[in-house]
Amino acid sequence: MKKVLSVFIVLVSVTFANAQDQLKPPKETAIDRFLRYAKIDTQSQDDQPTTPSTRKQLNLANLLARELKRLGAENVRVSEFGIVYAMLPANIPDNSKVPVVGFLAHMDTSPAVSGANVNPIIHRNYQGGDIVLPKDPTQIISVMKNPILKDMIGDDIITADGTTLLGSDDKSGIAAIITMLDTLIQNPQIKHGTVAMAFTPDEEVGTGIDKFDIKGFGAQVAYTVDGEALGEISNETWSARTATVTFKGKSTHPGDAKGIMVNAMYALADYLSRFPHDMLPETTEGRVGFVHPYSGVADVEESTLKVLLRDFEVAGLDAKEKVLSDMVQATQAKFPDVKISIDVKEDYKNMKEVLKNYPELTENAMEAARRAGLKPTIKAVRGGTDGSNLTVRGLPTPDIFTGGQNFHGKLEFNSRRGLEKTTETLINLVRIFAEKAK
Ligand SMILES: [Zn+2]
Numbered sequence: 001m002k003k004v005l006s007v008f009i010v011l012v013s014v015t016f017a018n019a020q021d022q023l024k025p026p027k028e029t030a031i032d033r034f035l036r037y038a039k040i041d042t043q044s045q046d047d048q049p050t051t052p053s054t055r056k057q058l059n060l061a062n063l064l065a066r067e068l069k070r071l072g073a074e075n076v077r078v079s080e081f082g083i084v085y086a087m088l089p090a091n092i093p094d095n096s097k098v099p100v101v102g103f104l105a106h107m108d109t110s111p112a113v114s115g116a117n118v119n120p121i122i123h124r125n126y127q128g129g130d131i132v133l134p135k136d137p138t139q140i141i142s143v144m145k146n147p148i149l150k151d152m153i154g155d156d157i158i159t160a161d162g163t164t165l166l167g168s169d170d171k172s173g174i175a176a177i178i179t180m181l182d183t184l185i186q187n188p189q190i191k192h193g194t195v196a197m198a199f200t201p202d203e204e205v206g207t208g209i210d211k212f213d214i215k216g217f218g219a220q221v222a223y224t225v226d227g228e229a230l231g232e233i234s235n236e237t238w239s240a241r242t243a244t245v246t247f248k249g250k251s252t253h254p255g256d257a258k259g260i261m262v263n264a265m266y267a268l269a270d271y272l273s274r275f276p277h278d279m280l281p282e283t284t285e286g287r288v289g290f291v292h293p294y295s296g297v298a299d300v301e302e303s304t305l306k307v308l309l310r311d312f313e314v315a316g317l318d319a320k321e322k323v324l325s326d327m328v329q330a331t332q333a334k335f336p337d338v339k340i341s342i343d344v345k346e347d348y349k350n351m352k353e354v355l356k357n358y359p360e361l362t363e364n365a366m367e368a369a370r371r372a373g374l375k376p377t378i379k380a381v382r383g384g385t386d387g388s389n390l391t392v393r394g395l396p397t398p399d400i401f402t403g404g405q406n407f408h409g410k411l412e413f414n415s416r417r418g419l420e421k422t423t424e425t426l427i428n429l430v431r432i433f434a435e436k437a438k
Contacts, residue, residue: 023190026182027071030419034158034175035120038167043115044108044205051211052082052108052201060107064199067178072185073197081211082107084199087218088181091188097437098193101430102219103180104386104397105173105226106203110408113165120166122416123157131413133162139410148229148405156416166412168404173225174199175419176402180426192430193437196222200386204408206347209386214395221361223429224387227379227401230421233365234399235355236380237388238289239317240347243307243324245271248339251301261300267331267338268296268303274327279320287380289316291324312350312380348384351391351398358396364436365400368428372421400425 040060045053052058061082068076073086084107090098109115123131128149133139139162143149149157160166177197184190196219202208203226227234249264272293277283284290289311296305307324311317321344332340355361366376387397403418 023183024186026179026186028179028182030175030179030423031122031156031158031416033178034168034171034414034419037171037174038118038120041116041118042108042167042201043111044202044208045111046205048205048207051208053205053207054108057107057201058082061199061201064107064174064178068181068197071178071182073181079211079213081208082201083208083212085213085217086181086197088184088192088195088197090193092191092193092434095193095434095437098434099220099437100194100196100218101433102196102198102217102222102395102397103177103426104198104200104222104224104390105177106170106200106208106224106386107174108201108204108208109165109167109169109171110204112408113410114163115165115167118164118167119161121159121161123159126152126155126157126415128153131157131159133159133410136162136410138162141406141411141413146405152415152417155418157413158415159413160410162410165408165410166414168402168412168414169407170203170226170402172402172404172414172419172422176225176422176426179419179423180430183423183427184430190427190431191434193434194218195430203386206384209389212386212390214390214393217395219395221358222387222390222395222397223361223365224385224397224399225402225422225426226385226387227381227399228404228407230401230403230418231369231374231376232379232401233362233369233376234379234381234385235362236312236352236378237348237350237384237399238310238312238382239314239350240384241309241317241321241344242347243309243321243342243344245305245307245324245328245340245342247271247303247305248341249300249302249337262337263300264303264338265298265300267335267340268298268305270334271305271327271331271340274330276323279323285382287312289313289320291320309344310382312352314349348388349392351385351388351396354391355396355398360436361396361398364429364432365398365425367432368425369401371428371432372424374421374425
């Protein structure tokens with residue numbers, strides 16, 4: 001009897017706690033939105049003269065614009081570059097002290113793996129063990145390589161079918177932002193300042209954000225919603241450069257090539273063989289940077305090699321550039337007839353240099369995650385985000401998790417809880433900015 005009574009008391013208190021914060025559900029759940037967006041092919045393409053790099057990204061841009069209008073967002077527009085902008089006005093009378101908070105997610109998916117005919121699969125009520133993707137049984141999301149699965153028992157896990165990527169990067173971010181908007185409109189009791197939203201093309205090829213209209217967006221601070229595991233917040237990214245090494249030889253008919261032909265490919269091969277083994281993406285982790293030869297053309301007349309340079313510190317980046325130049329000298333000495341040149345360009349800078357002056361951005365995001373029942377952590381991104389670019393240009397923009405894992409590959413996944421907790425965190429975040437302004 002006593003036991004029954006105590007259970008009864010617990011039930012009553014739980015019901016009461018929920019009643020205080022009983023939200024009307026959004027018109028569509030984050031997972032349903034995500035599944036719709038994931039099926040739209042938005043793969044971007046490297047080295048294109050236009051933004052967006054692929055016309056198909058506009059299919060999603062136009063669809064999002066229609067949805068935003070239908071939900072009640074204002075100033076919805078798709079720019080000539082395919083960037084979708086929208087805003088939700090503040091619902092508190094004196095919002096002058098609340099900063100306009102912006103949220104961004106990118107529409108494109110990685111050029112690395114096909115994003116055509118994505119067939120998202122929901123593994124309902126996951127009970128542990130490896131997940132074999134049905135259309136290609138060699139594609140296995142193993143517990144050994146993905147220990148996070150151990151924390152996902154009972155969750156509904158979303159994967160692709162083994163033939164494509166899933167596109168959780170970053171359609172999860174889009175689904176969470178739009179479901180936040182949907183929830184805020186359904187629940188005017190949630191007090192918030194002006195919220196700006198934007199969905200960008202060509203994040204994966206690094207070019208879309210250059211066309212971003214910060215002034216027109218209207219936010220004073222912003223977040224990209226483009227991270228990974230629940231709770232991970234990033235205020236630090238790589239500083240990044242790309243090197244192009246060109247090897248010029250001399251082509252001639254192989255029948256009478258003796259003494260004339262200079263085959264540039266051998267110089268390329270020599271150069272590749274000089275990459276220091278302990279300075280590669282496959283041998284480094286944490287805060288250690290790398291050099292990464294990632295694509296090239298092997299040809300008699302002219303061979304080229306593209307190399308990524310990544311480090312959290314500018315000095316580290318300079319040192320890596322020196323390594324690549326020294327390698328050019330060494331190969332040049334061995335192949336005097338091949339003309340070798342190296343050209344290095346700046347891609348983006350570590351956003352920490354600016355964000356250290358805006359500690360409240362990180363603190364508020366951590367508090368928002370905590371209120372969603374998550375354990376927030378700070379993670380330095382071994383990559384770049386559109387936020388690095390925006391931060392340098394004057395709009396401080398750290399990055400928030402999406403719950404997604406294994407970006408840019410066929411083993412990409414997210415889950416119902418991942419999407420829901422991300423959405424909840426964003427709602428908490430706009431609330432916190434309004435609360436703190438009081
Ligand atoms: Zn992304």
